[in-house]
Amino acid sequence: MQDTMQETAQDTSYYFADHTGAAEKKVDLIPAVTIPKEAIDAEIERLANLPAPANGRRESMIANPLTGVGEGLAPGIGVSICVLKPGERTKPIRHNAALVNFCIRGGGQANIDGKVIKYGQYDAFNTPSWVIYEHVNDTDELQVRLTYSNSPLLKKMNVYIVEEDPQPEKFKKKSTDEHATAQSPYGTFQISDDGAQLMPYEKLINPDVMKSEPLYFPWKRVKAELAKLASLGQSYRGRRLYLLYNAATGRTNGTTSNFFATFTIRPKNIVDRPHRHTGAAVNYYFAGSGYSVVEGKKYPWKAGDLMLSAPGWAVHNHASLDEDVYELTVQDSPLNVWMGSLLWQESLDQPIELLGASTGFYTNR
Incomplete structure (x- = not known):
């Protein structure tokens, strides 16, 4: 008779980390880091001397090895040096990271979600997440930007999603939802005196919109x-x-x-x-x-x-x-x-x- 007590294979996709009675370890602070102007200038020159890439983006992330996955300068903050030579432009892109852009040399323009922002040295502007954008250097000088991104955090979460060369008309949002007639008849309602509420699925996947616009400073x-x-x-x-x-x-x-x-x-x-x-x-x-x-x-x-x-x-x-x-x-x-x-x-x-x-x-x- 076949032995019914056969040992099952150990599943190594998880383990139990027993913290019973344990005190949390003190935060292991990472040190400050200074990237000198001379190193930044050398990297700008190196990027400018590269052959033009197919996507137009001459870009280098300043990676701190102590921050883990994501090549961030801080664990949740990525900083990139972005360079465009006169007459160059990047191909359109979109991703679920939001950006702060800061021009440190030259100038040009950004086309962000249909809005054109013309910028010069020390101007700043944001790029909201999941909008199509591109940069253009329509000047006679080298354009250099520092771009700050939350992509290191998204990479740690394994959810940094990038769409290269997106097509604006590829996915048109339907004017009516095929599930519109299946709305919950009960809505969101309170179930206790302390304010606890229940919200149905239809509202969960359709939260109130507060759109973030590209803003120029x-x-x-x-x-x-x-x-x-x-x-x-x-x-x-x-x-x-x-x-x-x-x-x-x-x-x-x-x-x-x-x-x-x-x-x-x-x-x-x-x-x-x-x-x-x-x-x-x-x-x-x-x-x-x-x-x-x-x-x-x-x-x-x-x-x-x-x-x-x-x-x-x-x-x-x-x-x-x-x-x-x-x-x-x-x-x-x-x-x-x-x-x-x-x-x-x-x-x-x-x-x-x-x-x-x-x-x-x-x-x-």
């Missing part, structure tokens, strides 16, 4: 507003910056759903207070010089340097030297607000707050 306009913040004087304890705000992000205060981008002026000889937050920050300095202290280590920087200046939850502060500093900061705080994970400590002698779920901090303005 010209540097000249922003610079004029920053000049007013510079006049606040040494006694002001806040940071002199403006968020490039996209109203579609609502209370999360973002430029995209993942990132905020801010333009900052640091008047000469200003030293920030040490602080920390779970959002990671990447700074590009395009005027002036200074230094940052991150987890007790000093990092000097100058105009043209790019820096992972605040790995998530690392204590840090920044200081300008004997001239004013201008910088663009990209930080993944909006994502953390959505997740309910944006811990922030504005000063180390103040309590940690969960921003978006509790009252935040006040400056002395």
Whole structure:
């Protein structure tokens, strides 16, 4: 008789990780990283000297090996150097990552979801996710952009979806849904006094739309507003910056759903207070010089340097030297607000707050 107690093969697609009674390990913070102007310039020159690729995209991601899958500079923030020679253009593309674009040399135009944005040096604009876009260099100078993407996070989730050379008319949305007559007759309704509700499938797969538009932030306009913040004087304890705000992000205060981008002026000889937050920050300095202290280590920087200046939850502060500093900061705080994970400590002698779920901090303005 066949043995009914045969040993079954071990399924290695999963395992049980027993955490019974275990304390969570302390976060292993990654260090700050500075990419000097000289290295960026050399990579720009290398890209410009390559033969024109079929898709038109001369692009190099600045990969930090400590961030894992996705070739990010921070775990959830990818930064690419994008180069177009005069007369070149990229082929159309779309993907489910949203972008912040920052032109650091030359100019040109972007065609994003049918909208044309003409931009020059230090102008910024966003590219919403899953829209068709392309870039054109219609100038006589080399065009160089820094592009900030949440693709590293999507790659970690194994859901970064890219459509090369998409055809706008390929998939026309039906004006009527074949399931329209099968709508739930009950809708969304409350089932307890504390506000718990039940929502039917038809609403689950058709959420309310808040469309994110491509928005243009010209540097000249922003610079004029920053000049007013510079006049606040040494006694002001806040940071002199403006968020490039996209109203579609609502209370999360973002430029995209993942990132905020801010333009900052640091008047000469200003030293920030040490602080920390779970959002990671990447700074590009395009005027002036200074230094940052991150987890007790000093990092000097100058105009043209790019820096992972605040790995998530690392204590840090920044200081300008004997001239004013201008910088663009990209930080993944909006994502953390959505997740309910944006811990922030504005000063180390103040309590940690969960921003978006509790009252935040006040400056002395």
